[in-house]
Amino acid sequence: MTRYFTDEHEWIEVEGSSATVGITDYAQSQLGDIVFAEVPAVGAKLTKGGDAAVVESVKAASDVYAPVSGTVTEGNDALADDPALVNSDPEGAGWFFKLELDDVSELDGLMDAAAYKAFVDGL
Amino acid sequence: MTDDTQMLELPLGEWHRAKGARMVSFAGYAMPIQYDGIMAEHLWTRENAGLFDVSHMGQLQLKGPDVAAKLERLVPGDISALKAGKMRYSLLLGEDGGVLDDLMITNTGHHLYVVVNGAVKHQDIAYLRANLPADIEVVHDDSAALLALQGPKAAGALARIGIDPAQDGWPVPTDLYFMEAGPFLWRGVPLGISRSGYTGEDGFEISVPAEHAEALADALCAQPEVKPIGLGARDSLRLEAGLPLYGHDMDPSTDPVEGNAAFAISKRRREERRFNGADRILKALAEGPVRKLVGFSVEGKMPVRESAPIYAGEMQIGVVTSGGFAPSVGAPIAMGYVAASHNGIGTRLEAEVRGKRVPLIIAAMPFIPHNYHRRGATK
Numbered sequence: 333m334t335r336y337f338t339d340e341h342e343w344i345e346v347e348g349s350s351a352t353v354g355i356t357d358y359a360q361s362q363l364g365d366i367v368f369a370e371v372p373a374v375g376a377k378l379t380k381g382g383d384a385a386v387v388e389s390v391k392a393a394s395d396v397y398a399p400v401s402g403t404v405t406e407g408n409d410a411l412a413d414d415p416a417l418v419n420s421d422p423e424g425a426g427w428f429f430k431l432e433l434d435d436v437s438e439l440d441g442l443m444d445a446a447a448y449k450a451f452v453d454g455l
Numbered sequence: 456m457t458d459d460t461q462m463l464e465l466p467l468g469e470w471h472r473a474k475g476a477r478m479v480s481f482a483g484y485a486m487p488i489q490y491d492g493i494m495a496e497h498l499w500t501r502e503n504a505g506l507f508d509v510s511h512m513g514q515l516q517l518k519g520p521d522v523a524a525k526l527e528r529l530v531p532g533d534i535s536a537l538k539a540g541k542m543r544y545s546l547l548l549g550e551d552g553g554v555l556d557d558l559m560i561t562n563t564g565h566h567l568y569v570v571v572n573g574a575v576k577h578q579d580i581a582y583l584r585a586n587l588p589a590d591i592e593v594v595h596d597d598s599a600a601l602l603a604l605q606g607p608k609a610a611g612a613l614a615r616i617g618i619d620p621a622q623d624g625w626p627v628p629t630d631l632y633f634m635e636a637g638p639f640l641w642r643g644v645p646l647g648i649s650r651s652g653y654t655g656e657d658g659f660e661i662s663v664p665a666e667h668a669e670a671l672a673d674a675l676c677a678q679p680e681v682k683p684i685g686l687g688a689r690d691s692l693r694l695e696a697g698l699p700l701y702g703h704d705m706d707p708s709t710d711p712v713e714g715n716a717a718f719a720i721s722k723r724r725r726e727e728r729r730f731n732g733a734d735r736i737l738k739a740l741a742e743g744p745v746r747k748l749v750g751f752s753v754e755g756k757m758p759v760r761e762s763a764p765i766y767a768g769e770m771q772i773g774v775v776t777s778g779g780f781a782p783s784v785g786a787p788i789a790m791g792y793v794a795a796s797h798n799g800i801g802t803r804l805e806a807e808v809r810g811k812r813v814p815l816i817i818a819a820m821p822f823i824p825h826n827y828h829r830r831g832a833t834k
Contacts, residue, residue, distance in 0.1 A: 364493055365492050368758055368780070412756070
């Protein structure tokens with residue numbers, strides 16, 4: 333399994349042509365207390381860079397973008413009852429959705445963990 | 456990340472950064488949005504005491520002969536009847552009766568001390584100077600910081616830092632009741648303190664010379680029940696308290712009656728009809744406004760925020776002007792304008808958020824009971 337990161341602060345963990353997507357620890361720390369998360373429906377077609385999910389903190393709503401194009405295979409239902417999972421375990425139990433990738437070559441432009449850390453340190 | 460090079464600095468700017476605040480631009484100033492997190496700060500204030508820096512607000516002195524009577528052309532409250540040491544919420548009215556700002560007016564015994572919103576303070580000052588007679592001086596005191604200490608434990612904390620009356624035999628701050636104010640001394644520094652605020656809780660607002668603001672903030676935050684609180688929690692606290700935010704829940708297109716502020720139009724002033732927009736405002740008062748600011752309970756967990764349209768079936772009958780998650784309620788709440796035909800408590804409506812309908816129910820405000828230290832209240 334390989335984990336990639338976007339400059340919009342999503343992570344995507346890929347195994348073959350399947351992947352799990354969430355937001356990074358940095359993203360959740362910037363958003364603050366998460367009170368609502370809306371995940372895409374199973375079967376939804378996502379386009380790289382397009383809207384995929386919504387996360388709302390006390391003060392604002394933010395979009396979560398699709399790191400790559402693909403078809404949603406599962407949404408994290410646990411977030412409906414406990415959106416604070418995104419704060420407590422953003423890169424684990426607070427995942428947003430799983431998808432089947434259209435084109436694994438879209439991963440090429442994403443950052444690895446070291447590159448993402450350098451990116452965040454530079455913000 | 457926020458670029459704060461364009462923002463003006465307030466007296467406590469560095470103090471906030473040292474306390475770990477995340478700073479944002481608000482009303483042109485760098486201000487703390489949060490320290491530990493909005494949820495924790497909000498709940499702390501409801502249980503203990505929070506210290507808010509509201510130095511961005513405009514602190515004005517209105518001076519001159521019969522200043523109260525002269526100001527009444529521009530506000531609908533009975534300012535002439537305001538005794539020394541008392542304060543009142545009022546509204547600055549444009550020529551058409553639209554609300555240019557909401558403000559707090561205190562009779563200090565020497566002049567009127569007026570606190571206006573930071574985002575419109577320069578407009579307010581220009582408007583007051585242009586519309587008050589030439590013998591009324593409008594002084595903008597930008598040499599003072601303004602702190603708000605809010606919460607059920609605010610009085611205990613304030614009492615402990617050793618604030619003296621301005622003269623022997625005068626009251627101490629905790630002798631004040633809600634909407635009373637007076638002059639005090641702290642380590643020889645003059646403070647203007649009122650028992651008032653914007654959270655629905657008991658509390659105080661403290662005007663302090665800018666050069667002493669840090670020492671005062673440190674002395675207050677040294678009390679175990681006091682933590683610094685950012686603008687994020689200030690907004691969620693005031694929303695739960697049912698208090699409007701100027702520029703969102705009221706603006707120049709709204710009159711005081713539809714803005715749910717008819718209480719601020721004093722009886723004598725209604726009878727005399729001598730204030731800006733009196734015809735429009737008194738007509739709305741007599742006949743009921745065409746639209747009205749109301750509160751909403753939101754079904755489910757998805758917050759409904761400012762500018763979401765409100766529907767009764769297929770017909771849009773209103774718009775949300777403030778909304779978000781309410782930490783003490785434990786659910787989303789909102790405020791907004793609806794047509795008079797649909798403004799009864801308990802009316803079921805829908806807001807549209809990202810193309811989806813969200814059920815709303817018109818709710819009585821405040822959402823959390825006010826906890827003011829009122830004169831004559833049994834507590």
